[in-house]
Amino acid sequence: MVDKKAFRTLTSGLYIVTARNADGCDVGCVINTLEQVASEPPQLAMSLNKQNATTAQVCKTGRFAATVLSQAATMELIGRFGFKSSADIDKFEGLDFALCGDVPYVPDSALAYFLVDVQHQVDLGSHILFIGTVAEAEVLGDGEPMTYAYYHGTLRGKTPPKAATYNGGEGEGAPAAAAEADAAPEPAAEPRYAWRCTLCGYIEEGYPDGLPADYECPICGAGPEMFERIEL
Ligand code: FE
Secondary structure, three states: OOOHHHHHHOOOEOEEEEEEOOOOOEEEEEEOOOEEEEEOOEEEEEEEEOOOHHHHHHHHHOEEEEEEEEOOOOHHHHHHHHOOOOOOOOOOOOOOOEEEOOEEEOOOOEEEEEEEEEEEEEEOOOEEEEEEEEEEEEEOOOOOEOEHHHHHHOOOOOOOOOOOOOOOOOOOOOOHHHHOOOOOOOOOOOOOEEEEEOOOOOEEOOOOOOOOOOOOOOOOOOOHHHEEEEEO
């Protein structure tokens, strides 16, 4: 048997992988599969879904940058890189970014960056595993790294279906009741309700009578059918 709950015991962080193609087009996405896999020379491995726009550019250029997100990273930043496609939007628009080599990275909420030259690609079916040598690495700031557990439990974020660690979505994130337990309302207070995006975790506090039919999640673009009502 394969108990999908077993995968939830694996620990990981959250990272933004970026690449620049020959036309100067910048792409990127969020992953949780970056690992140091060798020390001499220092090498990192990560996997990307074949359908991601970023994957095609890493394959073409043989190079990527990766930043380690801190707990200060906002859902807006994670949503922009994790739940939208570089094929649809310019994810770097309006953001301050820096260059390592010729690859852009977003220093906002990042603890460190790595520039990696890919040496090996392994076809894994839904994903490609990239293994490469670290050409540059630098610490960018202090803080706690964003673990996937923190993202799920505290930020109540979700795993998008194209993620390497997507295992059906069942039980993703912390149950709303448990997550709200620490924020006990005043005993006599009227219950307050909001709408929570089941894809990215964004919470919309307006619209007490229901989201309008043309509503779109500002983080991931999901429609009202993807929202659930929660008590605040
Ligand atoms: Fe969303």
